[in-house]
Amino acid sequence: MSQTWVRAIVGLVAFFVVLVAGINVTGTLDVTADPNTGLIAAQNTIIAILFVALLAGLIAYAATEYAQTRRLDSITRQFDTRTIVLIPIAIAINIVLGQTVAAALKVPIYLDSIGTILVGVLAGPIAGAVTGGLANLIWTYVLPAPFHSDYAAPFFIVAVEIGLLAGIFGRLGFFRSRPNTPPARLAIGAIVVVAIVAIIGFYGFVPFYSSGQISFFAPPAEGAAAPDPVFVILGWLVALLVIGAVVGLLALLFIKRDLGAAYVFVAGLVVGIVSAIISAPISSIVFGGVTGSGTDILVAAFQQAGSSLREAVLKQGLLSDPIDKTLTFFLVFAILGALSRRFVARFPQGEAAVGLSEG
Amino acid sequence: MLELNGATYRYAGYARPVLHEVSLRVGDGEIVGLVGPNDSGKSTLCLVASGLAPASIGGELKGTLTLDGTTAAGLRTFELAERVVIGFQNPNTQRSGIAATVFEEIALGPMNLGLPVVETVARTRDAISRLRLEAIVERDPQRLSGGQAQLVGIASLLAMRPRHVILDEPTAQLDPEGTRLVGEALEALAARGTSLLVAEHKTDLLDRLCSRIVVLDAGRVVRDGSAGGVLDDPELRELGVEPPARVRLTRAVAHAGGDPRALEAVLR
Amino acid sequence: MESVGAFVIGGYIGPLAIIVLAVLPAAVVAGVARRLLRVSLLLTLPIAISVVLVSVFTRAGSTVLFQIGPFDATLEGVDFAGQTLVRLLAISTSIGLFGLTTEPRSFVLDLERRGLSPRFAFVAAATLEAVPAMVERAGVIASAQRARGLDTEGSLRARLRGVLPLAGPVVVSSLTEVEERSLALEVRAFGRPGRRHLLWRIADTRAQVAVRILMLTLLGAAIVMRLTGTFPALP
Structure with a gap:
């Protein structure tokens, strides 16, 4: 030790x-x-x-x-045969869900990191990082059309980060189900989550999206007229979405009485924010802020509101990524719950990730 | 020779063992059948006899597994693969998922052993001809019927030239012709001195192939004897095992007042 | 390689030179020029439309061309869109050329022959099969869901209700196969240390080696010229 x-x-x-x-x-x-x-x-x-x-x-x-x-046991142990077999499946999950499901939903989220996060949680941070990086490189350089995408490879460093962080959260036990948590501890967990969201929201988001008063998307340029009503409505929609997510999480916490949901929420939020910060420069330098997905309209809106391209891309990312990653983390949490313990426990980090079985 | 001695096995994350004090011996050139009701521990016993439990899937094994007199404890999975192989029921999960043709699929095992190309090709050709797969060598292994895929899976094991072979329900996907081919291939292996352990529902096949049969119930060996003796056991059905057609027919004839020995003579 | 060049070089001349001087002649030699143009244009089209709309109307600039609602179209935006477009086209034609002329499986085998670890070669090769297989599986489950009356078109709520029960079973059923497949691979000595003798060898002619060295040199030159300011920077 x-x-x-x-x-x-x-x-x-x-x-x-x-x-x-x-x-x-x-x-x-x-x-x-x-x-x-x-x-x-x-x-x-x-x-x-x-x-x-x-x-x-x-x-x-x-x-x-x-x-x-x-x-190098702590690294090689993460690549046993089981993990090596899991990685292609995980990459396929990333690509197929990222391409079909997100496209079918037509909402500004990506859902292209479920597989990466699964490997990170089950096998470890390095395995997760490798999966994420390989997924994006293979997506661009190895897969033939119709699965091919030109836009994945430049973002591979973001995918590496997602896998790495997911692995660390997995090892720390953030994906453990915590059923039958006593109400007092649930309440503490809920307060902590609300506090985290409030701090991030107040210091991380409000200064980015408003100019003093709580009017999101307001044009920061001096002497500009009042913000276009469209952006004010959009701003309030975003605020409502955040509040809705927190309320939804609290409801989930108390209905399921599983404190695990709070851990998953926090982990997803952190990974989302880090991803947004890393991907913004790539997106603006390589692609001019346009990646052909539903998020482009947000970038356009921010630019119109007076932000430079890089700021606009970052603002879009800070909205989309935390939502996307939190949702993805919850999906992975649900998938882990649906798998048998015997199966999960055989992966290098499986027992640490989901806890020991009582049976 | 493959020998299990007092094997008690518990899966990782579970408190109670699935196998209790199982002892079993498969001699050189011998085919031993393994029967028992569902959930009796047949698949677990196959995994333990192959060494993969605990070498690959963890858990706790008390008792010993010896291969040709040396213990298998502590061997890594690729070291085990040179001594003992195991085939599973679902042919889809036995595909490597990386081969473009059936030939490459079968060649994968010998290639992984680090053999020279000439040796790999020779072993692959030999396995292909044993199971009469010449017609499909160029096919995509993903696009095979269930029976063909199962035969390819068994050929992939044969190409490893193992001294010990364990098969868990090898003919579940096969038609009678495929079952016959597998039976012949196993007999040919046994004739070369390979030890075989075959878990199977089709007692007719075991009746023809095996010298000995082991009956498993709730993780314990409840019968172990000559194939004829075990399959003729009047309590076999109560143990959850369907007797082969030969036994049922003989009993029916006897029940109807005929002479079972005359029927035996005809059947043999 | 050209695509890396396209990431480096801004302006119009660089990317256009890559397309006209490097990618197209190679495609003509390989006999895939028409398919290449069709595939690249199709793949680039949706993103190109986005680029034009977003940058033309949102790029701040002094020369306003015309207005639609709250959006101003600026000359600077048009310029930016033009530069981004040629760069995208250069990236997409060069990657497309690679995709059309290289059989993915032989590419992976060649990488292993050149020293890639067999485990990573397995991951790359298995992904090639896993992606279409998963699409197929998703298709089967989707038609099963449709037969049970689930909607995969229509309003957002209807689509959400249709897609989520689809994604779950696809993921879980693929994962449960991992266990048996990894055992089956271990039985076949997967993960044994040391090199394997591969069955095939991919021809690598002198001309190919020469072209590769030439392209690497050009890439190096491009990076140097970009750093010294001969080529314009990215906008």
């Missing part, structure tokens, strides 16, 4: 060393927030540094393990 701690500490130290070094090398970062958008000027640099630091942390972790044991 102590060896694992040494590895984790070495990994964390490497992460922070690279982070600090990166910030020093790139010079002073302009972290003053743009008064209109709340965006930091050096946003892209920070993302790049974070990514390199994360990579360095992982490599340091692996190197320490290799030095300690001459093997």
Whole structure:
């Protein structure tokens, strides 16, 4: 157990060393927030540094393990035959659901990471990351039409992040079903969730989408007229959606009396926000903010309201991704519940992910 | 020779074992039949005898599995694969899912063993001719009938040239012709000294192939003896096993007042 | 390779040069030029329409061409849309050329021969089969659901009700097959360390090697020129 701690500490130290070094090398970062958008000027640099630091942390972790044991068990264990067989199925789930189901629903969500999240939860973070990355690369470079898509490969780093985070949440037991939670603990869980949503909403969303007063989508440009009524309505719709989601979650919590739902909700929210931040620069640089899905109209609306392309893409992502990922996490939670324990427990991280069976 | 000694097996995440103190011996060149009602533990016993439980699926095994006198405990799955193979009932899940043709599908096992190409091709051709699959070697393994797919699955096992073969309901998808082909292939294997353990509902097939039959009930061995002796056992039906046509016919003749021995003579 | 180039080079000349000088001649040699154009245009069309609409009307700019409702069409938007379009077309024709001239399975086998781990080769090859298989399975379940009266067209609520009971069984039934398939693969020595001797070998002529080196050099040159400012940056 102590060896694992040494590895984790070495990994964390490497992460922070690279982070600090990166910030020093790139010079002073302009972290003053743009008064209109709340965006930091050096946003892209920070993302790049974070990514390199994360990579360095992982490599340091692996190197320490290799030095300690001459093997890389914690990584190779995530790739047993069962996982190797699961990955193609998971990729197929990503692609088929991402392409058909989301297209059939015609709503601005993607649903293209169910398989990635499943592998992350069942097999571990590295396996999840590999699944996500491979899925997007295969989607673009290996699959022939009609399943082929030109637009997946540039986003592969986002898919890697989703798999990685899903694996970490899985190991921490966020996908455990917690039936028959006593009402007092349910209430605490509910309060925590509402507080998290409120904090994220207040500090993370309101500054992005309004200019002082609670009128989402208002044009931030100075001297502009009152916001177009269309955007005000859209803004309130979004607010209603968020409130509806929270109310729905609370109802679910108390009807099913399963605190697991709260954990899943928080995990989905976190992954969604991180995904939005990473995918925004890719989407704006490579595709001009247009990926042919239902989310394009949102980007257009934000741009019309006066945002630059990158801001508009980020704003769209911060709306769509948390909704998409929270929904996806709930779907995975439901799928795990539908699978037999015997099946789940045989995966490398299965027991940690869903807990031990009582029977 | 494959030998189980006092095997008690419990699946991971479950408190109670599924197999209790099972001892079983399959000699070189011997075909042993395994029968029993549904949920009697036949499939679990097959997994334990193949070493995959616990090597692949975890769980806890008390007792020992020995292959040709050496213990199988601690062997990795690819080391087990050189000694013992197991075939399952559903041909769809036995496809590798990566082969474009039946030939490549059958060649996958020998290829994974790291054999030179010449040896891989020779073993594949041999397995194909044993099960008369020449006509479909170029077909896509995804687009086969259930029976053809099952034969391809068994051919894929034969190409591994294992010393021990375990089959869990190998003929469930097969028509009488396919069943006959599988039976012949198994007899040919036994003639070369391979040990075979075959779990099967079709007692007629076992009646023809097996030298010995083991009856399993609720995870325990309740009968173990010569094929004739076990299949003629009057309590077989109470143990949840349908006797073969030969036995039922003989009994019917005897019941009607005829001479069963005369019928035996005709049947043999 | 050209598609990577297209990510790097902005402006009009670069991507157009890639299409005209690199992709199209290769497609003509391979005899797939017409199919390539048809496939790429079809695949790019929906996204192209989105690009034009979104960027023409929403790009802030000083030269307003005309207005529709609250949306202004600007010259800058048209310029941006044009640049994005040629880049998209360059990406999609070059990837399309790769797709039409390369048999995916042999591509995977060749990767393994060049040192890709057999496990990753398995993942890539199995995905090729798993995707169409899952579409087929979804089709079967969908028609079963329709027979039970579930709607896969119509209003959003009707579609939601139709799609969710479809997605569940497809996913769960595919997952339950994983267990037996992985056992069946282990029986066939899957996961044994060490290299395998592959049955086939893909021809790699001198001309192919030469073209590959040339394209890598051009890509390197493009990156250098982009960094030194000879090629315009992305808008």
